[in-house]
Amino acid sequence: MNDDNLIKLLKKNPSRGLSCAIEQYGGLVKTIAVRIIGYENQQDIEECVSDVFVELWKSIDNYNKDKGILKNYIISIARFVCINKFKRKMNHTEIIPLEESGLELDFDMDDEVSAIINKKIIKETIYSLPQPDKDIFIRRYYLYETVKDIAETLGLNAKMVENKLYRGKENLKLALLENGIII
Structure with missing residues (x-):
């Protein structure tokens, strides 16, 4: 319907x-x-x-x-x-x-409960990524390594790392939307 x-x-x-x-x-x-x-x-x-x-x-x-x-x-x-x-x-x-x-329901990310829930969803999504995508995502966005350094460490080319980061972000965005986090 x-x-x-x-x-x-x-x-x-x-x-x-x-x-x-x-x-x-x-x-x-x-x-x-x-x-x-x-x-x-x-x-x-x-x-x-x-x-x-x-x-x-x-x-x-x-x-x-x-x-x-x-x-x-x-x-x-x-x-x-x-x-x-x-x-x-x-x-x-x-x-x-x-x-x-007023049903604007756009939750403030500073709200303690929303932040806890959002972090849990993000963590679950990142850990569900296949290898080496998970390592690439963690190295880039949590350890702040450059794409070049990640590529060298994992034996990949920089373009492949960028593509995996892009796909990881798309997966994360989809998971957030599916779980009610409006982006």
């Missing part, structure tokens, strides 16, 4: 619209919940998934397709809901209601 039809369905027949939204985006939302909350508490994950779709239904009138696709809007809601749940678990008391957020 395309975004326009799903939005119309959410407005016209909320229960059917929510069923379709869950069918279409439930796996994505659950993945985001697991990454933010952790695997340990399945009940919290299921609550978050449910809360995300309730918030989607409540805020569907705030969705503006000129600002992005529905999938990214749902990812933003999922991150917002799950981060609030995570904060509650960590005994933080300040929870911002979604309605008061």
Whole structure:
């Protein structure tokens, strides 16, 4: 089902619209919940998934397709809901209601919880790269070695190192987008 039809369905027949939204985006939302909350508490994950779709239904009138696709809007809601749940678990008391957020939901990277989650996603993505791509990426962006030095150390030519860095950045960007980090 395309975004326009799903939005119309959410407005016209909320229960059917929510069923379709869950069918279409439930796996994505659950993945985001697991990454933010952790695997340990399945009940919290299921609550978050449910809360995300309730918030989607409540805020569907705030969705503006000129600002992005529905999938990214749902990812933003999922991150917002799950981060609030995570904060509650960590005994933080300040929870911002979604309605008061204005649904711009562009999370500040200085926010402690977002920074922790983002670092975890980046680390997992880097460590999932094949060799020598992982070594190249770490040497360049964590150890600040030059492309020339990396190429010499690993016995590759500089152009190959640049290509592997480019592909690594593309993989990282894709992983961040899939996990709700809007770039």
